[in-house]
Amino acid sequence: MQVGIDAISAHIPPHYFPVRELAVLRQIDPDKLEKGLGLSAMSLVEPEQDATDLAAQALIALLQENPTVLPRVGRIYMGSESHVDGAKPTLSYALSKVETALGQPGCFNACDVVDMTFACIAGVDAMLSCVEYVRLNPDHCAIAVASDLAIYSEGSAGEYTQGAAAVAVLISANPRLLVMEKELGIGYAGVEDFHKPLQRFQRAALAQELGAALNPASDSAFWSSPKTQVWVHSIEPVFDGPYSNACYTERLQEALTRYENQCGESWLQRFDKMAFHLPYAFQGRRMGASLWLNALRPTAQWADLVAEIGPEPSQEEAKTEWEKKASKSQLYRQFVAQRMLGAERASSAMGNGYTASIFIALLGIMAQAITEQEELSGRAVGFLAYGSGSKGKVFRAVFQGDWKQSPAAQTLWTRLKERSPIDTETYLRWHRAR
Amino acid sequence: MQVGIDAISAHIPPHYFPVRELAVLRQIDPDKLEKGLGLSAMSLVEPEQDATDLAAQALIALLQENPTVLPRVGRIYMGSESHVDGAKPTLSYALSKVETALGQPGCFNACDVVDMTFACIAGVDAMLSCVEYVRLNPDHCAIAVASDLAIYSEGSAGEYTQGAAAVAVLISANPRLLVMEKELGIGYAGVEDFHKPLQRFQRAALAQELGAALNPASDSAFWSSPKTQVWVHSIEPVFDGPYSNACYTERLQEALTRYENQCGESWLQRFDKMAFHLPYAFQGRRMGASLWLNALRPTAQWADLVAEIGPEPSQEEAKTEWEKKASKSQLYRQFVAQRMLGAERASSAMGNGYTASIFIALLGIMAQAITEQEELSGRAVGFLAYGSGSKGKVFRAVFQGDWKQSPAAQTLWTRLKERSPIDTETYLRWHRAR
Numbered sequence: 001m002q003v004g005i006d007a008i009s010a011h012i013p014p015h016y017f018p019v020r021e022l023a024v025l026r027q028i029d030p031d032k033l034e035k036g037l038g039l040s041a042m043s044l045v046e047p048e049q050d051a052t053d054l055a056a057q058a059l060i061a062l063l064q065e066n067p068t069v070l071p072r073v074g075r076i077y078m079g080s081e082s083h084v085d086g087a088k089p090t091l092s093y094a095l096s097k098v099e100t101a102l103g104q105p106g107c108f109n110a111c112d113v114v115d116m117t118f119a120c121i122a123g124v125d126a127m128l129s130c131v132e133y134v135r136l137n138p139d140h141c142a143i144a145v146a147s148d149l150a151i152y153s154e155g156s157a158g159e160y161t162q163g164a165a166a167v168a169v170l171i172s173a174n175p176r177l178l179v180m181e182k183e184l185g186i187g188y189a190g191v192e193d194f195h196k197p198l199q200r201f202q203r204a205a206l207a208q209e210l211g212a213a214l215n216p217a218s219d220s221a222f223w224s225s226p227k228t229q230v231w232v233h234s235i236e237p238v239f240d241g242p243y244s245n246a247c248y249t250e251r252l253q254e255a256l257t258r259y260e261n262q263c264g265e266s267w268l269q270r271f272d273k274m275a276f277h278l279p280y281a282f283q284g285r286r287m288g289a290s291l292w293l294n295a296l297r298p299t300a301q302w303a304d305l306v307a308e309i310g311p312e313p314s315q316e317e318a319k320t321e322w323e324k325k326a327s328k329s330q331l332y333r334q335f336v337a338q339r340m341l342g343a344e345r346a347s348s349a350m351g352n353g354y355t356a357s358i359f360i361a362l363l364g365i366m367a368q369a370i371t372e373q374e375e376l377s378g379r380a381v382g383f384l385a386y387g388s389g390s391k392g393k394v395f396r397a398v399f400q401g402d403w404k405q406s407p408a409a410q411t412l413w414t415r416l417k418e419r420s421p422i423d424t425e426t427y428l429r430w431h432r433a434r
Numbered sequence: 435m436q437v438g439i440d441a442i443s444a445h446i447p448p449h450y451f452p453v454r455e456l457a458v459l460r461q462i463d464p465d466k467l468e469k470g471l472g473l474s475a476m477s478l479v480e481p482e483q484d485a486t487d488l489a490a491q492a493l494i495a496l497l498q499e500n501p502t503v504l505p506r507v508g509r510i511y512m513g514s515e516s517h518v519d520g521a522k523p524t525l526s527y528a529l530s531k532v533e534t535a536l537g538q539p540g541c542f543n544a545c546d547v548v549d550m551t552f553a554c555i556a557g558v559d560a561m562l563s564c565v566e567y568v569r570l571n572p573d574h575c576a577i578a579v580a581s582d583l584a585i586y587s588e589g590s591a592g593e594y595t596q597g598a599a600a601v602a603v604l605i606s607a608n609p610r611l612l613v614m615e616k617e618l619g620i621g622y623a624g625v626e627d628f629h630k631p632l633q634r635f636q637r638a639a640l641a642q643e644l645g646a647a648l649n650p651a652s653d654s655a656f657w658s659s660p661k662t663q664v665w666v667h668s669i670e671p672v673f674d675g676p677y678s679n680a681c682y683t684e685r686l687q688e689a690l691t692r693y694e695n696q697c698g699e700s701w702l703q704r705f706d707k708m709a710f711h712l713p714y715a716f717q718g719r720r721m722g723a724s725l726w727l728n729a730l731r732p733t734a735q736w737a738d739l740v741a742e743i744g745p746e747p748s749q750e751e752a753k754t755e756w757e758k759k760a761s762k763s764q765l766y767r768q769f770v771a772q773r774m775l776g777a778e779r780a781s782s783a784m785g786n787g788y789t790a791s792i793f794i795a796l797l798g799i800m801a802q803a804i805t806e807q808e809e810l811s812g813r814a815v816g817f818l819a820y821g822s823g824s825k826g827k828v829f830r831a832v833f834q835g836d837w838k839q840s841p842a843a844q845t846l847w848t849r850l851k852e853r854s855p856i857d858t859e860t861y862l863r864w865h866r867a868r
Binding site: 109 | 508515516517518519520521522523526527529530533540542543544545546547548549550551552553556559563566567569570620621622623624626628629630631632671688692822823825827
């Protein structure tokens with residue numbers, strides 16, 4: 001029995017901030033962002049909205065487009081790193097909004113519901129749990145949700161990669177869009193490339209951080225007991241970009257190697273399209289170059305690369321130069337254009353959606369194929385998922401005959417075009433109010 | 435192929451605070467806590483320790499007791515509501531401590547790792563995900579971890595139910611301890627009986643909460659960008675005890691009904707022992723009375739109850755009185771003693787361990803049977819799991835021939851006896867320093 005993605009819905013926030021205007025604000029060369037990283041716009045959400053609103057929108061769209069499915073849904077799992085509670089699942093807040101919007105209180109009473117957390121990969125973790133559930137319960141369906149807001153400090157190196165998105169993915173037997181295969185390569189290592197630690201502050205120290213003079217005699221509701229410390233949680237991550245890129249590459253190489261050992265075949269042969277987690281649009285092509293070189297070396301195509309840019313030197317420094325040349329070769333550009341273009345285009349227009357990002361990449365691949373009238377039925381997409389902290393997962397899914405019928409893929413470019421830009425003043429006001 | 439619990443390890447914190455001393459401190463009648471709720475001691479953890487330390491201890495014990503298993507472990511999932519990070523899984527911090535302690539850096543490189551969140555039920559969610567994984571990958575094993583600290587404000591109604599614990603559960607094919615069955619009853623409803631919401635504070639308002647006067651001219655590292663707001667996360671929950679009890683009962687009744695529909699048999703016949711999630715030791719027997727009455731009504735045993743306490747009146751008020759009498763009947767006391775006694779005894783000695791609590795209940799049942807030389811092989815334990823927010827799950831596992839070989843069960847009472855008490859002054863110092 002085959003299990004996979006039967007339907008997918010995305011919430012695309014109706015506002016965006018042009019990256020070119022952020023470049024002006026921060027006095028960054030716009031070409032560095034547009035041509036270097038592939039950024040053009042970032043999805044922005046009004047400060048009152050959080051991940052529960054985005055998730056609810058994606059779920060409402062999925063359930064309205066598939067109105068008869070709910071009685072068969074036995075599991076709804078969500079990946080996010082924009083949680084709103086330390087105990088009660090963020091998904092449960094979203095589901096309450098969905099019940100109200102659909103006018104169906106209690107409609108999830110028979111569903112298993114949970115939040116999963118592992119930075120940007122938890123949405124994929126949720127989806128794979130849903131696939132396991134349907135493999136074991138083929139009469140039932142499951143829904144994976146990914147919802148996040150990527151918010152960074154003003155002026156930080158992350159600011160131009162901001163974004164927001166949510167997706168809901170319906171998993172079923174005999175799926176209409178994509179069949180998931182069983183091979184799964186994993187790479188895990190505990191590193192601190194990106195995190196959002198709870199910070200413990202002494203009461204006096206926090207007052208100092210606030211620029212305030214502590215008056216220990218005063219007590220209020222929040223300090224109902226004689227607390228001396230408080231935990232403060234920043235929604236903006238602590239991160240090291242270049243180190244995180246290196247971790248991403250290492251985890252993916254480990255996952256790819258394990259994946260190939262299971263399949264007995266190179267991923268190069270197996271992935272017609274590639275859906276990376278894209279913190280910025282060109283992350284896949286930039287990091288992919290070294291993975292591609294490793295995979296290309298034992299193949300006949302290696303001779304084509306050598307014919308184009310000359311033989312690989314043995315000397316270390318020259319080698320680095322040569323690899324840079326390889327990443328700009330005609331052969332690699334072709335590889336990127338064939339396998340990643342739609343994913344990049346969608347990411348470029350929305351920015352980073354953390355857990356939702358890899359699903360937006362998938363929708364971009366589908367939307368681009370519809371635009372170019374490229375037939376995907378029977379062709380395969382490789383998922384290259386990453387979560388900081390850190391874990392990589394690699395697996396494959398095969399497009400089915402009805403893949404073109406996905407409303408989310410059909411309308412993606414139109415919906416992105418219909419959004420409204422916000423100006424710099426609004427951007428700053430929203431950012432500071434969050 | 436049969437899948438279930440092959441091994442289980444628990445971390446029992448070496449310190450406890452006697453509930454009788456808390457009663458003195460708070461001027462509560464000690465009998466209300468000891469005889470009314472079944473509380474005798476609360477496990478306490480030094481303020482420098484968090485859920486990652488507890489989880490690491492349980493994992494180290496499991497891997498040292500099962501030294502050859504690691505290469506076959508493909509999944510480690512953790513449930514907790516004491517997370518230390520908003521993006522990177524709390525489990526990954528624990529695993530880094532385990533790698534160091536075992537002197538095996540990178541030993542989890544091939545493992546799928548994730549955090550799950552749904553209040554106290556997320557440890558069960560993690561375990562059931564591990565069971566699904568092994569059903570689909572029977573050559574592999576998986577480990578579920580549950581780790582929590584239950585901390586409540588001084589003087590609050592939750593203070594006397596505090597506790598801390600962590601467990602690690604090894605799931606495999608042909609397990610030595612317990613075979614998990616496939617039937618699973620679920621009840622879900624989005625309610626706010628207990629949660630730990632992130633609270634958004636205006637900078638000035640937080641300063642006021644701190645009893646401090648804000649000086650807006652001052653800025654420091656934490657306020658690196660012109661933030662006006664900050665999120666504050668209390669480790670102490672916001673909750674409504676009686677409402678949460680009602681939600682617990684409703685979710686369990688829903689889950690039990692769905693479970694019985696799948697089995698075609700009453701749970702009364704199916705559960706020789708009952709492992710409840712126990713926020714306090716007598717939660718199971720108190721809430722269980724109404725579930726038991728519902729289940730007993732259609733059986734021949736109903737006549738025994740009527741013979742003992744008289745017939746059930748039809749008038750509403752008299753009915754409530756009669757139900758109270760039923761919960762104190764010889765028949766129900768016998769039921770509790772046979773099915774819950776060990777679970778209550780373990781909970782009574784440790785307090786609430788949130789996600790770990792139901793597994794401590796299971797260990798208590800096993801330890802009590804060892805003490806009483808009761809043979810459990812071939813007998814069944816019902817899991818009655820609850821997470822606020824809210825979700826109930828009901829399923830069954832059958833003890834295997836080697837169930838007595840569990841070191842954690844064999845040593846439970848001894849290890850509880852070997853702990854050191856702390857005095858009231860230390861209790862207050864530790865609580866306030868956290």
